[in-house]
Amino acid sequence: MIVSLARFRVDLLLLLVAVSWGSTYLVAKELVSAGTVLALLALRMLLAAGVMAAIAGVRRKRLTRSELFAGIPIGVLLAAVFAFETFGIAHTSATNAGLIISLTMVFTPVLESVASRRRLPGTFFAAATVAVTGVVLLAGNGTFDPPSAGDLLVLGAAVVRAAHVVSMHKLTGGKAMDSLHLTTVQLGTCALLFTTGSFVYGDSVPHYLSQLDPRQGVMFLYLVLICTVFAFFVQIWAVRRTSPSRVSLLLGTEPVWAALIGITIAHDSIGIAGYCGIALVLTGTAWGRLIEQRHRRATQPESDPPRSKPTSAITEKENATP
Known part of the structure:
Protein backbone atom coordinates (compact mmCIF):
# COMPACT_ATOMS: atom_id res chain seq x y z
CA MET A 1 0.00 0.00 0.00
CA ILE A 2 2.81 2.42 0.93
CA VAL A 3 4.64 1.63 -2.33
CA SER A 4 1.42 2.19 -4.33
CA LEU A 5 0.80 5.56 -2.66
CA ALA A 6 4.40 6.64 -3.29
CA ARG A 7 4.13 5.66 -6.95
CA PHE A 8 0.80 7.47 -7.25
CA ARG A 9 2.39 10.63 -5.82
CA VAL A 10 5.24 10.49 -8.32
CA ASP A 11 2.87 9.86 -11.23
CA LEU A 12 0.55 12.66 -10.13
CA LEU A 13 3.38 15.21 -9.94
CA LEU A 14 4.70 14.18 -13.35
CA LEU A 15 1.19 14.48 -14.77
CA LEU A 16 0.94 17.99 -13.28
CA VAL A 17 4.18 18.88 -15.05
CA ALA A 18 2.73 17.61 -18.34
CA VAL A 19 -0.43 19.69 -17.79
CA SER A 20 1.64 22.79 -16.96
CA TRP A 21 3.74 22.31 -20.09
CA GLY A 22 0.57 21.86 -22.11
CA SER A 23 -0.69 25.19 -20.78
CA THR A 24 2.60 26.96 -21.55
CA TYR A 25 1.63 27.63 -25.16
CA LEU A 26 -1.57 29.45 -24.24
CA VAL A 27 0.08 31.39 -21.40
CA ALA A 28 3.01 32.43 -23.61
CA LYS A 29 0.63 33.48 -26.38
CA GLU A 30 -1.14 35.78 -23.92
CA LEU A 31 2.16 37.35 -22.86
CA VAL A 32 4.12 37.68 -26.11
CA SER A 33 4.17 39.50 -29.42
CA ALA A 34 6.85 39.40 -32.12
CA GLY A 35 8.60 42.40 -30.57
CA THR A 36 8.59 41.14 -26.98
CA VAL A 37 9.85 37.56 -27.43
CA LEU A 38 13.43 38.17 -26.29
CA ALA A 39 12.38 40.41 -23.39
CA LEU A 40 9.92 37.78 -22.15
CA LEU A 41 12.45 34.99 -22.45
CA ALA A 42 15.19 37.06 -20.80
CA LEU A 43 12.99 37.87 -17.82
CA ARG A 44 11.72 34.29 -17.55
CA MET A 45 15.23 32.80 -17.65
CA LEU A 46 16.73 35.40 -15.30
CA LEU A 47 14.16 34.64 -12.62
CA ALA A 48 14.24 30.87 -13.15
CA ALA A 49 18.05 30.73 -13.15
CA GLY A 50 18.15 32.94 -10.05
CA VAL A 51 15.81 30.63 -8.14
CA MET A 52 17.74 27.54 -9.21
CA ALA A 53 21.10 29.13 -8.35
CA ALA A 54 19.83 30.12 -4.89
CA ILE A 55 18.70 26.56 -4.19
CA ALA A 56 21.97 25.17 -5.52
CA GLY A 57 23.81 27.60 -3.25
CA VAL A 58 21.95 26.36 -0.17
CA ARG A 59 23.23 22.87 -0.88
CA ARG A 60 26.82 24.19 -0.80
CA LYS A 61 27.91 21.70 -3.41
CA ARG A 62 30.64 22.96 -5.70
CA LEU A 63 29.96 23.42 -9.40
CA THR A 64 32.53 21.37 -11.30
CA ARG A 65 34.36 22.39 -14.46
CA SER A 66 32.86 19.46 -16.38
CA GLU A 67 29.33 20.56 -15.39
CA LEU A 68 30.09 24.09 -16.57
CA PHE A 69 31.67 23.02 -19.86
CA ALA A 70 28.83 20.60 -20.62
CA GLY A 71 26.05 22.92 -19.46
CA ILE A 72 27.01 25.94 -21.58
CA PRO A 73 26.74 24.35 -25.08
CA ILE A 74 23.62 22.47 -24.01
CA GLY A 75 22.24 25.79 -22.73
CA VAL A 76 22.90 27.42 -26.12
CA LEU A 77 20.78 24.71 -27.78
CA LEU A 78 18.08 25.12 -25.12
CA ALA A 79 18.04 28.87 -25.83
CA ALA A 80 17.51 28.11 -29.52
CA VAL A 81 14.58 25.84 -28.61
CA PHE A 82 12.93 28.56 -26.54
CA ALA A 83 13.55 31.20 -29.23
CA PHE A 84 12.11 29.14 -32.11
CA GLU A 85 9.20 27.99 -29.99
CA THR A 86 8.26 31.41 -28.61
CA PHE A 87 8.61 33.26 -31.92
CA GLY A 88 6.46 30.49 -33.40
CA ILE A 89 3.79 30.83 -30.71
CA ALA A 90 3.50 34.53 -31.59
CA HIS A 91 2.42 33.53 -35.12
CA THR A 92 0.32 30.38 -34.66
CA SER A 93 -2.32 28.95 -32.35
CA ALA A 94 -1.63 27.40 -28.96
CA THR A 95 -3.09 24.09 -30.20
CA ASN A 96 -0.84 23.95 -33.27
CA ALA A 97 2.26 24.83 -31.23
CA GLY A 98 1.60 22.22 -28.57
CA LEU A 99 1.05 19.44 -31.08
CA ILE A 100 3.80 20.29 -33.56
CA ILE A 101 6.42 20.43 -30.79
CA SER A 102 5.45 16.86 -29.88
CA LEU A 103 7.25 15.74 -33.05
CA THR A 104 10.38 15.94 -30.89
CA MET A 105 9.49 12.38 -29.87
CA VAL A 106 9.93 11.39 -33.52
CA PHE A 107 12.97 13.51 -34.35
CA THR A 108 14.99 12.52 -31.25
CA PRO A 109 15.35 8.79 -32.07
CA VAL A 110 16.22 9.68 -35.68
CA LEU A 111 19.03 12.03 -34.64
CA GLU A 112 20.19 9.59 -31.97
CA SER A 113 20.34 6.76 -34.52
CA VAL A 114 22.44 8.95 -36.84
CA ALA A 115 24.80 9.89 -34.01
CA SER A 116 25.15 6.31 -32.78
CA ARG A 117 25.06 4.75 -36.26
CA ARG A 118 22.32 2.42 -35.11
CA ARG A 119 19.42 1.69 -37.45
CA LEU A 120 15.83 2.15 -36.42
CA PRO A 121 13.19 -0.40 -37.49
CA GLY A 122 11.15 0.43 -40.58
CA THR A 123 7.94 0.59 -38.55
CA PHE A 124 9.32 3.63 -36.73
CA PHE A 125 9.42 5.59 -39.98
CA ALA A 126 5.85 4.49 -40.70
CA ALA A 127 4.87 6.01 -37.34
CA ALA A 128 6.84 9.16 -38.18
CA THR A 129 4.98 9.46 -41.49
CA VAL A 130 1.66 9.23 -39.66
CA ALA A 131 2.69 12.00 -37.26
CA VAL A 132 3.99 14.30 -40.01
CA THR A 133 0.81 13.76 -42.04
CA GLY A 134 -1.14 14.81 -38.96
CA VAL A 135 0.89 18.02 -38.70
CA VAL A 136 0.17 18.84 -42.36
CA LEU A 137 -3.57 18.32 -41.82
CA LEU A 138 -3.53 20.31 -38.58
CA ALA A 139 -1.58 23.24 -40.03
CA ALA A 158 11.05 20.42 -32.33
CA VAL A 159 14.14 19.60 -34.41
CA VAL A 160 16.45 21.68 -32.18
CA ARG A 161 14.87 20.20 -29.04
CA ALA A 162 15.72 16.75 -30.38
CA ALA A 163 19.31 17.92 -30.99
CA HIS A 164 19.36 19.29 -27.43
CA VAL A 165 18.36 15.91 -25.98
CA VAL A 166 20.91 13.99 -28.07
CA SER A 167 23.69 16.48 -27.29
CA MET A 168 22.90 16.32 -23.59
CA HIS A 169 23.23 12.55 -23.72
CA LYS A 170 26.56 12.78 -25.57
CA LEU A 171 28.04 15.43 -23.26
CA THR A 172 26.84 14.07 -19.92
CA GLY A 173 26.26 10.35 -20.47
CA GLY A 174 28.27 8.16 -18.11
CA LYS A 175 29.67 11.16 -16.21
CA ALA A 176 28.99 11.92 -12.56
CA MET A 177 27.28 15.30 -12.93
CA ASP A 178 24.75 17.01 -10.71
CA SER A 179 21.38 17.50 -12.46
CA LEU A 180 20.60 20.67 -10.51
CA HIS A 181 23.93 22.23 -11.48
CA LEU A 182 23.46 21.30 -15.14
CA THR A 183 19.97 22.80 -15.16
CA THR A 184 21.18 26.01 -13.48
CA VAL A 185 24.02 26.43 -16.00
CA GLN A 186 21.64 25.84 -18.91
CA LEU A 187 19.10 28.38 -17.65
CA GLY A 188 21.87 30.85 -16.83
CA THR A 189 23.24 30.53 -20.37
CA CYS A 190 19.75 31.14 -21.75
CA ALA A 191 19.33 34.19 -19.50
CA LEU A 192 22.64 35.68 -20.69
CA LEU A 193 21.85 35.14 -24.38
CA PHE A 194 18.28 36.48 -24.21
CA THR A 195 19.23 39.48 -22.08
CA THR A 196 21.98 40.40 -24.54
CA GLY A 197 19.61 39.91 -27.46
CA SER A 198 16.95 42.13 -25.88
CA PHE A 199 19.36 45.09 -26.11
CA VAL A 200 19.42 44.87 -29.91
CA TYR A 201 15.95 43.53 -30.83
CA GLY A 202 12.47 44.42 -29.67
CA ASP A 203 11.47 45.65 -26.23
CA SER A 204 13.96 45.96 -23.42
CA VAL A 205 13.39 43.93 -20.26
CA PRO A 206 12.49 46.99 -18.08
CA HIS A 207 10.04 48.30 -20.70
CA TYR A 208 8.38 44.89 -21.13
CA LEU A 209 8.08 44.47 -17.37
CA SER A 210 6.48 47.90 -17.00
CA GLN A 211 3.80 46.99 -19.57
CA LEU A 212 2.55 43.91 -17.69
CA ASP A 213 -0.81 44.37 -15.97
CA PRO A 214 -1.68 42.40 -12.78
CA ARG A 215 -3.33 39.56 -14.73
CA GLN A 216 -0.31 39.20 -17.01
CA GLY A 217 1.99 39.42 -13.99
CA VAL A 218 0.26 36.41 -12.42
CA MET A 219 0.51 34.50 -15.71
CA PHE A 220 4.20 35.35 -15.98
CA LEU A 221 4.92 34.10 -12.45
CA TYR A 222 3.04 30.90 -13.31
CA LEU A 223 5.24 30.52 -16.40
CA VAL A 224 8.42 30.93 -14.36
CA LEU A 225 7.62 29.18 -11.08
CA ILE A 226 5.37 26.34 -12.24
CA CYS A 227 6.24 25.70 -15.90
CA THR A 228 10.00 26.16 -15.42
CA VAL A 229 11.30 25.80 -11.83
CA PHE A 230 8.66 23.35 -10.54
CA ALA A 231 8.84 21.28 -13.74
CA PHE A 232 12.62 20.90 -13.62
CA PHE A 233 12.59 20.00 -9.94
CA VAL A 234 9.88 17.37 -10.34
CA GLN A 235 11.87 15.72 -13.15
CA ILE A 236 15.04 15.65 -11.04
CA TRP A 237 13.10 14.30 -8.05
CA ALA A 238 10.93 11.81 -9.95
CA VAL A 239 13.64 10.12 -12.00
CA ARG A 240 15.19 8.87 -8.77
CA ARG A 241 11.90 7.28 -7.73
CA THR A 242 10.61 5.74 -10.94
CA SER A 243 11.89 4.55 -14.31
CA PRO A 244 12.93 6.85 -17.17
CA SER A 245 10.37 5.10 -19.39
CA ARG A 246 7.56 5.94 -16.98
CA VAL A 247 8.75 9.56 -16.78
CA SER A 248 8.78 9.72 -20.59
CA LEU A 249 5.33 8.16 -20.84
CA LEU A 250 3.69 10.61 -18.42
CA LEU A 251 5.46 13.70 -19.74
CA GLY A 252 4.56 12.50 -23.24
CA THR A 253 0.92 13.44 -22.52
CA GLU A 254 1.91 17.13 -22.90
CA PRO A 255 0.44 17.50 -26.45
CA VAL A 256 -2.87 16.04 -25.27
CA TRP A 257 -3.17 18.75 -22.62
CA ALA A 258 -2.01 21.41 -25.08
CA ALA A 259 -4.79 20.43 -27.48
CA LEU A 260 -7.44 20.27 -24.75
CA ILE A 261 -6.45 23.66 -23.33
CA GLY A 262 -6.16 25.28 -26.75
CA ILE A 263 -9.58 24.07 -27.87
CA THR A 264 -11.56 24.52 -24.64
CA ILE A 265 -9.97 27.66 -23.15
CA ALA A 266 -8.40 29.49 -26.10
CA HIS A 267 -11.27 28.42 -28.39
CA ASP A 268 -8.87 27.65 -31.25
CA SER A 269 -10.82 27.01 -34.44
CA ILE A 270 -10.33 23.39 -35.50
CA GLY A 271 -12.20 21.84 -38.42
CA ILE A 272 -12.75 18.16 -39.18
CA ALA A 273 -9.40 17.93 -40.96
CA GLY A 274 -7.74 19.59 -37.96
CA TYR A 275 -9.21 17.03 -35.56
CA CYS A 276 -8.03 14.25 -37.88
CA GLY A 277 -4.59 15.85 -37.80
CA ILE A 278 -4.62 15.93 -34.00
CA ALA A 279 -5.51 12.23 -33.91
CA LEU A 280 -2.73 11.37 -36.36
CA VAL A 281 -0.11 13.42 -34.48
CA LEU A 282 -0.97 11.80 -31.16
CA THR A 283 -1.16 8.32 -32.69
CA GLY A 284 2.08 8.68 -34.66
CA THR A 285 4.14 10.08 -31.77
CA ALA A 286 2.81 7.51 -29.28
CA TRP A 287 3.38 4.67 -31.74
CA GLY A 288 6.86 5.93 -32.58
CA ARG A 289 7.81 6.23 -28.90
CA LEU A 290 6.60 2.68 -28.24
CA ILE A 291 8.57 1.28 -31.18
CA GLU A 292 11.72 3.15 -30.14
CA GLN A 293 11.48 1.94 -26.54
CA ARG A 294 11.00 -1.68 -27.63
CA HIS A 295 13.91 -1.39 -30.07
CA ARG A 296 16.14 0.12 -27.37
CA ARG A 297 15.30 -2.68 -24.92
CA ALA A 298 15.92 -5.32 -27.60
CA THR A 299 19.36 -3.94 -28.50
CA GLN A 300 20.43 -2.88 -25.00
CA PRO A 301 22.25 -6.13 -24.05
CA GLU A 302 24.51 -5.73 -27.08
CA SER A 303 25.53 -2.21 -26.13
CA ASP A 304 25.91 -2.73 -22.38
CA PRO A 305 29.51 -2.52 -21.10
CA PRO A 306 31.06 -5.67 -19.65
CA ARG A 307 30.20 -6.27 -16.00
CA SER A 308 33.86 -6.14 -15.01
CA LYS A 309 34.08 -2.47 -15.98
CA PRO A 310 32.78 0.13 -13.52
CA THR A 311 29.99 2.40 -14.67
CA SER A 312 28.91 5.79 -13.37
CA ALA A 313 25.94 6.01 -11.02
CA ILE A 314 24.36 8.52 -13.33
CA THR A 315 24.13 6.11 -16.28
CA GLU A 316 20.64 4.88 -15.41
CA LYS A 317 19.39 8.43 -14.93
CA GLU A 318 20.97 10.20 -17.87
CA ASN A 319 18.03 9.82 -20.25
CA ALA A 320 15.75 11.77 -17.87
CA THR A 321 18.09 14.67 -17.12
CA PRO A 322 16.12 17.85 -17.95
Missing part, protein backbone atom coordinates in the same frame (compact mmCIF):
# COMPACT_ATOMS: atom_id res chain seq x y z
CA GLY A 140 -3.74 23.44 -43.16
CA ASN A 141 -6.97 22.59 -41.28
CA GLY A 142 -8.46 21.12 -44.45
CA THR A 143 -7.59 24.04 -46.74
CA PHE A 144 -4.32 22.49 -47.99
CA ASP A 145 -2.61 25.85 -47.49
CA PRO A 146 1.12 25.72 -46.69
CA PRO A 147 2.03 25.85 -43.00
CA SER A 148 2.24 29.32 -41.48
CA ALA A 149 5.55 30.90 -40.46
CA GLY A 150 4.64 30.17 -36.85
CA ASP A 151 4.04 26.48 -37.59
CA LEU A 152 7.44 26.23 -39.32
CA LEU A 153 9.20 27.96 -36.43
CA VAL A 154 7.67 25.54 -33.91
CA LEU A 155 8.66 22.66 -36.21
CA GLY A 156 12.21 24.04 -36.11
CA ALA A 157 11.96 24.12 -32.32
Whole structure:
Protein backbone atom coordinates (compact mmCIF):
# COMPACT_ATOMS: atom_id res chain seq x y z
CA MET A 1 0.00 0.00 0.00
CA ILE A 2 2.81 2.42 0.93
CA VAL A 3 4.64 1.63 -2.33
CA SER A 4 1.42 2.19 -4.33
CA LEU A 5 0.80 5.56 -2.66
CA ALA A 6 4.40 6.64 -3.29
CA ARG A 7 4.13 5.66 -6.95
CA PHE A 8 0.80 7.47 -7.25
CA ARG A 9 2.39 10.63 -5.82
CA VAL A 10 5.24 10.49 -8.32
CA ASP A 11 2.87 9.86 -11.23
CA LEU A 12 0.55 12.66 -10.13
CA LEU A 13 3.38 15.21 -9.94
CA LEU A 14 4.70 14.18 -13.35
CA LEU A 15 1.19 14.48 -14.77
CA LEU A 16 0.94 17.99 -13.28
CA VAL A 17 4.18 18.88 -15.05
CA ALA A 18 2.73 17.61 -18.34
CA VAL A 19 -0.43 19.69 -17.79
CA SER A 20 1.64 22.79 -16.96
CA TRP A 21 3.74 22.31 -20.09
CA GLY A 22 0.57 21.86 -22.11
CA SER A 23 -0.69 25.19 -20.78
CA THR A 24 2.60 26.96 -21.55
CA TYR A 25 1.63 27.63 -25.16
CA LEU A 26 -1.57 29.45 -24.24
CA VAL A 27 0.08 31.39 -21.40
CA ALA A 28 3.01 32.43 -23.61
CA LYS A 29 0.63 33.48 -26.38
CA GLU A 30 -1.14 35.78 -23.92
CA LEU A 31 2.16 37.35 -22.86
CA VAL A 32 4.12 37.68 -26.11
CA SER A 33 4.17 39.50 -29.42
CA ALA A 34 6.85 39.40 -32.12
CA GLY A 35 8.60 42.40 -30.57
CA THR A 36 8.59 41.14 -26.98
CA VAL A 37 9.85 37.56 -27.43
CA LEU A 38 13.43 38.17 -26.29
CA ALA A 39 12.38 40.41 -23.39
CA LEU A 40 9.92 37.78 -22.15
CA LEU A 41 12.45 34.99 -22.45
CA ALA A 42 15.19 37.06 -20.80
CA LEU A 43 12.99 37.87 -17.82
CA ARG A 44 11.72 34.29 -17.55
CA MET A 45 15.23 32.80 -17.65
CA LEU A 46 16.73 35.40 -15.30
CA LEU A 47 14.16 34.64 -12.62
CA ALA A 48 14.24 30.87 -13.15
CA ALA A 49 18.05 30.73 -13.15
CA GLY A 50 18.15 32.94 -10.05
CA VAL A 51 15.81 30.63 -8.14
CA MET A 52 17.74 27.54 -9.21
CA ALA A 53 21.10 29.13 -8.35
CA ALA A 54 19.83 30.12 -4.89
CA ILE A 55 18.70 26.56 -4.19
CA ALA A 56 21.97 25.17 -5.52
CA GLY A 57 23.81 27.60 -3.25
CA VAL A 58 21.95 26.36 -0.17
CA ARG A 59 23.23 22.87 -0.88
CA ARG A 60 26.82 24.19 -0.80
CA LYS A 61 27.91 21.70 -3.41
CA ARG A 62 30.64 22.96 -5.70
CA LEU A 63 29.96 23.42 -9.40
CA THR A 64 32.53 21.37 -11.30
CA ARG A 65 34.36 22.39 -14.46
CA SER A 66 32.86 19.46 -16.38
CA GLU A 67 29.33 20.56 -15.39
CA LEU A 68 30.09 24.09 -16.57
CA PHE A 69 31.67 23.02 -19.86
CA ALA A 70 28.83 20.60 -20.62
CA GLY A 71 26.05 22.92 -19.46
CA ILE A 72 27.01 25.94 -21.58
CA PRO A 73 26.74 24.35 -25.08
CA ILE A 74 23.62 22.47 -24.01
CA GLY A 75 22.24 25.79 -22.73
CA VAL A 76 22.90 27.42 -26.12
CA LEU A 77 20.78 24.71 -27.78
CA LEU A 78 18.08 25.12 -25.12
CA ALA A 79 18.04 28.87 -25.83
CA ALA A 80 17.51 28.11 -29.52
CA VAL A 81 14.58 25.84 -28.61
CA PHE A 82 12.93 28.56 -26.54
CA ALA A 83 13.55 31.20 -29.23
CA PHE A 84 12.11 29.14 -32.11
CA GLU A 85 9.20 27.99 -29.99
CA THR A 86 8.26 31.41 -28.61
CA PHE A 87 8.61 33.26 -31.92
CA GLY A 88 6.46 30.49 -33.40
CA ILE A 89 3.79 30.83 -30.71
CA ALA A 90 3.50 34.53 -31.59
CA HIS A 91 2.42 33.53 -35.12
CA THR A 92 0.32 30.38 -34.66
CA SER A 93 -2.32 28.95 -32.35
CA ALA A 94 -1.63 27.40 -28.96
CA THR A 95 -3.09 24.09 -30.20
CA ASN A 96 -0.84 23.95 -33.27
CA ALA A 97 2.26 24.83 -31.23
CA GLY A 98 1.60 22.22 -28.57
CA LEU A 99 1.05 19.44 -31.08
CA ILE A 100 3.80 20.29 -33.56
CA ILE A 101 6.42 20.43 -30.79
CA SER A 102 5.45 16.86 -29.88
CA LEU A 103 7.25 15.74 -33.05
CA THR A 104 10.38 15.94 -30.89
CA MET A 105 9.49 12.38 -29.87
CA VAL A 106 9.93 11.39 -33.52
CA PHE A 107 12.97 13.51 -34.35
CA THR A 108 14.99 12.52 -31.25
CA PRO A 109 15.35 8.79 -32.07
CA VAL A 110 16.22 9.68 -35.68
CA LEU A 111 19.03 12.03 -34.64
CA GLU A 112 20.19 9.59 -31.97
CA SER A 113 20.34 6.76 -34.52
CA VAL A 114 22.44 8.95 -36.84
CA ALA A 115 24.80 9.89 -34.01
CA SER A 116 25.15 6.31 -32.78
CA ARG A 117 25.06 4.75 -36.26
CA ARG A 118 22.32 2.42 -35.11
CA ARG A 119 19.42 1.69 -37.45
CA LEU A 120 15.83 2.15 -36.42
CA PRO A 121 13.19 -0.40 -37.49
CA GLY A 122 11.15 0.43 -40.58
CA THR A 123 7.94 0.59 -38.55
CA PHE A 124 9.32 3.63 -36.73
CA PHE A 125 9.42 5.59 -39.98
CA ALA A 126 5.85 4.49 -40.70
CA ALA A 127 4.87 6.01 -37.34
CA ALA A 128 6.84 9.16 -38.18
CA THR A 129 4.98 9.46 -41.49
CA VAL A 130 1.66 9.23 -39.66
CA ALA A 131 2.69 12.00 -37.26
CA VAL A 132 3.99 14.30 -40.01
CA THR A 133 0.81 13.76 -42.04
CA GLY A 134 -1.14 14.81 -38.96
CA VAL A 135 0.89 18.02 -38.70
CA VAL A 136 0.17 18.84 -42.36
CA LEU A 137 -3.57 18.32 -41.82
CA LEU A 138 -3.53 20.31 -38.58
CA ALA A 139 -1.58 23.24 -40.03
CA GLY A 140 -3.74 23.44 -43.16
CA ASN A 141 -6.97 22.59 -41.28
CA GLY A 142 -8.46 21.12 -44.45
CA THR A 143 -7.59 24.04 -46.74
CA PHE A 144 -4.32 22.49 -47.99
CA ASP A 145 -2.61 25.85 -47.49
CA PRO A 146 1.12 25.72 -46.69
CA PRO A 147 2.03 25.85 -43.00
CA SER A 148 2.24 29.32 -41.48
CA ALA A 149 5.55 30.90 -40.46
CA GLY A 150 4.64 30.17 -36.85
CA ASP A 151 4.04 26.48 -37.59
CA LEU A 152 7.44 26.23 -39.32
CA LEU A 153 9.20 27.96 -36.43
CA VAL A 154 7.67 25.54 -33.91
CA LEU A 155 8.66 22.66 -36.21
CA GLY A 156 12.21 24.04 -36.11
CA ALA A 157 11.96 24.12 -32.32
CA ALA A 158 11.05 20.42 -32.33
CA VAL A 159 14.14 19.60 -34.41
CA VAL A 160 16.45 21.68 -32.18
CA ARG A 161 14.87 20.20 -29.04
CA ALA A 162 15.72 16.75 -30.38
CA ALA A 163 19.31 17.92 -30.99
CA HIS A 164 19.36 19.29 -27.43
CA VAL A 165 18.36 15.91 -25.98
CA VAL A 166 20.91 13.99 -28.07
CA SER A 167 23.69 16.48 -27.29
CA MET A 168 22.90 16.32 -23.59
CA HIS A 169 23.23 12.55 -23.72
CA LYS A 170 26.56 12.78 -25.57
CA LEU A 171 28.04 15.43 -23.26
CA THR A 172 26.84 14.07 -19.92
CA GLY A 173 26.26 10.35 -20.47
CA GLY A 174 28.27 8.16 -18.11
CA LYS A 175 29.67 11.16 -16.21
CA ALA A 176 28.99 11.92 -12.56
CA MET A 177 27.28 15.30 -12.93
CA ASP A 178 24.75 17.01 -10.71
CA SER A 179 21.38 17.50 -12.46
CA LEU A 180 20.60 20.67 -10.51
CA HIS A 181 23.93 22.23 -11.48
CA LEU A 182 23.46 21.30 -15.14
CA THR A 183 19.97 22.80 -15.16
CA THR A 184 21.18 26.01 -13.48
CA VAL A 185 24.02 26.43 -16.00
CA GLN A 186 21.64 25.84 -18.91
CA LEU A 187 19.10 28.38 -17.65
CA GLY A 188 21.87 30.85 -16.83
CA THR A 189 23.24 30.53 -20.37
CA CYS A 190 19.75 31.14 -21.75
CA ALA A 191 19.33 34.19 -19.50
CA LEU A 192 22.64 35.68 -20.69
CA LEU A 193 21.85 35.14 -24.38
CA PHE A 194 18.28 36.48 -24.21
CA THR A 195 19.23 39.48 -22.08
CA THR A 196 21.98 40.40 -24.54
CA GLY A 197 19.61 39.91 -27.46
CA SER A 198 16.95 42.13 -25.88
CA PHE A 199 19.36 45.09 -26.11
CA VAL A 200 19.42 44.87 -29.91
CA TYR A 201 15.95 43.53 -30.83
CA GLY A 202 12.47 44.42 -29.67
CA ASP A 203 11.47 45.65 -26.23
CA SER A 204 13.96 45.96 -23.42
CA VAL A 205 13.39 43.93 -20.26
CA PRO A 206 12.49 46.99 -18.08
CA HIS A 207 10.04 48.30 -20.70
CA TYR A 208 8.38 44.89 -21.13
CA LEU A 209 8.08 44.47 -17.37
CA SER A 210 6.48 47.90 -17.00
CA GLN A 211 3.80 46.99 -19.57
CA LEU A 212 2.55 43.91 -17.69
CA ASP A 213 -0.81 44.37 -15.97
CA PRO A 214 -1.68 42.40 -12.78
CA ARG A 215 -3.33 39.56 -14.73
CA GLN A 216 -0.31 39.20 -17.01
CA GLY A 217 1.99 39.42 -13.99
CA VAL A 218 0.26 36.41 -12.42
CA MET A 219 0.51 34.50 -15.71
CA PHE A 220 4.20 35.35 -15.98
CA LEU A 221 4.92 34.10 -12.45
CA TYR A 222 3.04 30.90 -13.31
CA LEU A 223 5.24 30.52 -16.40
CA VAL A 224 8.42 30.93 -14.36
CA LEU A 225 7.62 29.18 -11.08
CA ILE A 226 5.37 26.34 -12.24
CA CYS A 227 6.24 25.70 -15.90
CA THR A 228 10.00 26.16 -15.42
CA VAL A 229 11.30 25.80 -11.83
CA PHE A 230 8.66 23.35 -10.54
CA ALA A 231 8.84 21.28 -13.74
CA PHE A 232 12.62 20.90 -13.62
CA PHE A 233 12.59 20.00 -9.94
CA VAL A 234 9.88 17.37 -10.34
CA GLN A 235 11.87 15.72 -13.15
CA ILE A 236 15.04 15.65 -11.04
CA TRP A 237 13.10 14.30 -8.05
CA ALA A 238 10.93 11.81 -9.95
CA VAL A 239 13.64 10.12 -12.00
CA ARG A 240 15.19 8.87 -8.77
CA ARG A 241 11.90 7.28 -7.73
CA THR A 242 10.61 5.74 -10.94
CA SER A 243 11.89 4.55 -14.31
CA PRO A 244 12.93 6.85 -17.17
CA SER A 245 10.37 5.10 -19.39
CA ARG A 246 7.56 5.94 -16.98
CA VAL A 247 8.75 9.56 -16.78
CA SER A 248 8.78 9.72 -20.59
CA LEU A 249 5.33 8.16 -20.84
CA LEU A 250 3.69 10.61 -18.42
CA LEU A 251 5.46 13.70 -19.74
CA GLY A 252 4.56 12.50 -23.24
CA THR A 253 0.92 13.44 -22.52
CA GLU A 254 1.91 17.13 -22.90
CA PRO A 255 0.44 17.50 -26.45
CA VAL A 256 -2.87 16.04 -25.27
CA TRP A 257 -3.17 18.75 -22.62
CA ALA A 258 -2.01 21.41 -25.08
CA ALA A 259 -4.79 20.43 -27.48
CA LEU A 260 -7.44 20.27 -24.75
CA ILE A 261 -6.45 23.66 -23.33
CA GLY A 262 -6.16 25.28 -26.75
CA ILE A 263 -9.58 24.07 -27.87
CA THR A 264 -11.56 24.52 -24.64
CA ILE A 265 -9.97 27.66 -23.15
CA ALA A 266 -8.40 29.49 -26.10
CA HIS A 267 -11.27 28.42 -28.39
CA ASP A 268 -8.87 27.65 -31.25
CA SER A 269 -10.82 27.01 -34.44
CA ILE A 270 -10.33 23.39 -35.50
CA GLY A 271 -12.20 21.84 -38.42
CA ILE A 272 -12.75 18.16 -39.18
CA ALA A 273 -9.40 17.93 -40.96
CA GLY A 274 -7.74 19.59 -37.96
CA TYR A 275 -9.21 17.03 -35.56
CA CYS A 276 -8.03 14.25 -37.88
CA GLY A 277 -4.59 15.85 -37.80
CA ILE A 278 -4.62 15.93 -34.00
CA ALA A 279 -5.51 12.23 -33.91
CA LEU A 280 -2.73 11.37 -36.36
CA VAL A 281 -0.11 13.42 -34.48
CA LEU A 282 -0.97 11.80 -31.16
CA THR A 283 -1.16 8.32 -32.69
CA GLY A 284 2.08 8.68 -34.66
CA THR A 285 4.14 10.08 -31.77
CA ALA A 286 2.81 7.51 -29.28
CA TRP A 287 3.38 4.67 -31.74
CA GLY A 288 6.86 5.93 -32.58
CA ARG A 289 7.81 6.23 -28.90
CA LEU A 290 6.60 2.68 -28.24
CA ILE A 291 8.57 1.28 -31.18
CA GLU A 292 11.72 3.15 -30.14
CA GLN A 293 11.48 1.94 -26.54
CA ARG A 294 11.00 -1.68 -27.63
CA HIS A 295 13.91 -1.39 -30.07
CA ARG A 296 16.14 0.12 -27.37
CA ARG A 297 15.30 -2.68 -24.92
CA ALA A 298 15.92 -5.32 -27.60
CA THR A 299 19.36 -3.94 -28.50
CA GLN A 300 20.43 -2.88 -25.00
CA PRO A 301 22.25 -6.13 -24.05
CA GLU A 302 24.51 -5.73 -27.08
CA SER A 303 25.53 -2.21 -26.13
CA ASP A 304 25.91 -2.73 -22.38
CA PRO A 305 29.51 -2.52 -21.10
CA PRO A 306 31.06 -5.67 -19.65
CA ARG A 307 30.20 -6.27 -16.00
CA SER A 308 33.86 -6.14 -15.01
CA LYS A 309 34.08 -2.47 -15.98
CA PRO A 310 32.78 0.13 -13.52
CA THR A 311 29.99 2.40 -14.67
CA SER A 312 28.91 5.79 -13.37
CA ALA A 313 25.94 6.01 -11.02
CA ILE A 314 24.36 8.52 -13.33
CA THR A 315 24.13 6.11 -16.28
CA GLU A 316 20.64 4.88 -15.41
CA LYS A 317 19.39 8.43 -14.93
CA GLU A 318 20.97 10.20 -17.87
CA ASN A 319 18.03 9.82 -20.25
CA ALA A 320 15.75 11.77 -17.87
CA THR A 321 18.09 14.67 -17.12
CA PRO A 322 16.12 17.85 -17.95
